Every structure is written in C-alpha cells, then in structure tokens.
Amino acid sequence: MIKQLIFILFISAGIFFGCESSKKPVDQSAGRNSKKAITVPSFNSDSAYYFIQKQVDFGPRVPNTDAHIVCGEYLVNQLKSYNAIVTVQKFSEQAYNGTMLHFKNIIATYNPKARKRVLLAAHWDTRPYADKDVEGRYEPIDGANDGGSGVGVLLEIARILSKNEKPNAGIDIILFDGEDYGEHEDVENTPLKNNLVKIWWCLGSQYWSKNPHIPKYSAYYGILLDMVGASNARFFKEGGSMQFAPKVAQKVWATARSLGYSNYFINTNSPGIMDDHIFVNRDAKIPMIDIVEYDPDSPTYYFGDYHHTRKDNMSIIDKQTLQAVGETVLYTIYYE
Numbered sequence: 001m002i003k004q005l006i007f008i009l010f011i012s013a014g015i016f017f018g019c020e021s022s023k024k025p026v027d028q029s030a031g032r033n034s035k036k037a038i039t040v041p042s043f044n045s046d047s048a049y050y051f052i053q054k055q056v057d058f059g060p061r062v063p064n065t066d067a068h069i070v071c072g073e074y075l076v077n078q079l080k081s082y083n084a085i086v087t088v089q090k091f092s093e094q095a096y097n098g099t100m101l102h103f104k105n106i107i108a109t110y111n112p113k114a115r116k117r118v119l120l121a122a123h124w125d126t127r128p129y130a131d132k133d134v135e136g137r138y139e140p141i142d143g144a145n146d147g148g149s150g151v152g153v154l155l156e157i158a159r160i161l162s163k164n165e166k167p168n169a170g171i172d173i174i175l176f177d178g179e180d181y182g183e184h185e186d187v188e189n190t191p192l193k194n195n196l197v198k199i200w201w202c203l204g205s206q207y208w209s210k211n212p213h214i215p216k217y218s219a220y221y222g223i224l225l226d227m228v229g230a231s232n233a234r235f236f237k238e239g240g241s242m243q244f245a246p247k248v249a250q251k252v253w254a255t256a257r258s259l260g261y262s263n264y265f266i267n268t269n270s271p272g273i274m275d276d277h278i279f280v281n282r283d284a285k286i287p288m289i290d291i292v293e294y295d296p297d298s299p300t301y302y303f304g305d306y307h308h309t310r311k312d313n314m315s316i317i318d319k320q321t322l323q324a325v326g327e328t329v330l331y332t333i334y335y336e
C-alpha cells in the first residue's frame with residue numbers, strides 16, 4: 001500500500017479528504033453488551049500467527065514466482081478445508097514496468113443465501129522490492145505484516161466459521177492479489193496520454209471492484225485488514241474509511257473499545273491512504289473501512305519503519321496485536 005497517491009485520485013474525482021481529529025467519545029452501546037446474548041467463538045492468535053508463518057515460509061509471494069503460485073494453492077485449499085465456497089478469479093495485467101503479471105483474487109463465501117453480507121479482505125501478494133531499505137532495494141520482502149498478517153487473521157476467522165455456529169450475516173472473505181506491485185521508489189509515476197495517472201497499486205481490488213465474482217454483488221459493508229500484526233500497532237480511523245464509511249468505523253472502534261482494546265484502536269482520525277478499500281468504495285460502491293497501522297511519529301511518513309523493508313519479517317509479528325484485531329472483527333461480524 002502506498003501513501004499520498006490518494007490525493008491524485010481524488011482531485012480528479014472532486015473529493016477531498018479532511019483529516020480533522022475526532023474527539024467524540026465512543027458510543028459504548030454499540031459494543032458486545034448492548035444486544036441479546038450472542039456467543040462469539042474465541043479467536044486464537046496462535047493459529048493466526050501460524051498462518052502468517054506458513055505464508056512467509058513459502059518465500060516472498062511476488063506475482064509470477066513459484067512462491068506466489070504455491071501460496072495461492074495453499075490459501076485455496078485451506079479455505080476449502082474450512083468449508084467455504086471458494087472462487088478463484090484469475091486475471092492478467094501489465095505492471096508499471098511493462099511486465100505481464102498473472103494474478104488470482106481468492107474469494108471464500110459463507111452462508112451464500114444470506115442477503116445481508118459482510119465483506120472481509122486483505123491482500124496476499126507481497127512487495128517485490130525492499131525499496132525503503134538502504135541496501136538490497138531490489139530484493140523482495142517477507143511481507144509478514146504487509147500482506148501476511150491480514151491473511152493470517154482472515155484464515156483464522158475462516159477456521160472459526162467452519163467449526164462454530166455462524167453469524168446471521170453472510171460472510172465473504174476476499175484475498176486480493178497485486179496490491180503491492182506499485183512503482184519502485186526510484187520511479188516516477190508516468191501520466192498516461194489522457195493525463196490521468198494510472199494507479200499501479202491495488203490491481204486485484206481494482207479488477208474485482210469492476211468485475212465482481214458474482215454479477216451485481218454487494219455487501220452491507222466491508223472491513224479491510226492491512227498491517228495488523230506488528231507489536232504495539234495503533235489503528236487510527238483512516239481518512240478514506242471516514243470519507244466513505246464513517247459509521248462502519250465508529251461501529252468497529254466502539255466494539256474494540258468494549259473489548260478493552262482502546263490502546264490499539266485509537267479514537268482519532270489519520271490521513272487517508274491508497275489501499276484496496278478505496279476501489280471497493282469507489283467502484284463497487286460498498287462502504288469499506290481499512291484497519292491499517294498508522295504511526296504518527298514515523299520518520300518515513302505513516303507506516304512503521306519495517307514498511308517495504310526486509311525488517312517486515314516474523315520478528316515484528318505480535319500475537320497480542322493479532323488478538324486485538326481478530327477478536328474485534330469477530331465480535332463485529334457476530335453482532336451483525
């Protein structure tokens with residue numbers, strides 16, 4: 001995922017993101033105690049951690065590599081083993097550097113007949129370059145957090161759904177491909193002939209949002225997970241989420257608060273960023289938030305210092321963070 005480009009995209013769309021901070025108290029009634037007793041199964045962060053380790057063990061999941069192919073097969077098989085209806089959406093597209101890339105969006109469906117649906121998503125590809133490192137800036141990264149963590153949490157949720165009574169809402173899990181193949185830091189974005197700037201990031205979500213796996217597919221709302229596994233991560237209410245889906249953000253942050261996770265889910269806004277949720281909102285018209293780590297003190301803007309470096313490996317993954325995010329998402333969907 002990348003910062004800043006959001007402004008390019010939305011200047012042309014005539015939308016501008018405010019980034020005022022919200023000081024309003026969270027409505028606690030939206031939490032777990034407000035409705036009739038619902039049994040929410042427990043989220044197992046050991047299991048989520050294991051799923052991240054499995055992905056990392058394949059090697060960097062860079063499109064057009066063997067690790068990408070084998071990991072994609074693993075994800076499909078895992079989701080099938082958790083009794084999901086699995087759809088693999090294959091497509092090919094050119095990258096910014098002209099390479100033809102072969103992608104797979106992997107979609108798992110639970111309770112297909114439910115009209116009210118919640119969409120959960122993460123990206124399963126990893127950045128081909130450690131372009132924020134000082135050395136080895138054309139080497140790929142493990143992407144334990146950037147990519148791996150969101151997928152790990154969603155695989156654990158799939159496992160839970162297969163073993164327990166399901167929530168009333170239908171759940172769709174989409175693992176987007178091609179999120180992180182944007183331009184190397186050394187390369188300038190090149191405007192196309194019509195002067196529009198092509199967004200080379202988020203290729204899987206851009207494709208799916210215009211070509212959903214089921215024609216006219218929609219969902220009540222969506223939650224995107226990106227970089228949700230680092231130690232002491234903080235999740236602010238991100239600008240794009242607040243622009244498109246403020247009620248969803250309020251609901252999720254209130255749930256986190258009711259579970260005692262206000263130290264992870266900070267009740268303040270952060271600037272908007274380019275991530276998969278932008279296309280799901282803009283093109284698929286599904287209100288989707290992004291739970292994404294924001295470091296207000298970051299020396300390189302927005303993300304932790306591991307971002308797009310080889311530091312993004314298993315050593316930064318923390319089960320407590322996975323627990324906070326996983327439990328919050330699980331309570332949110334079971335109370336829907």
Ligand SMILES: [Zn+2]
Nearest residue numbers: 001127146180
């Ligand atoms: Zn990234």
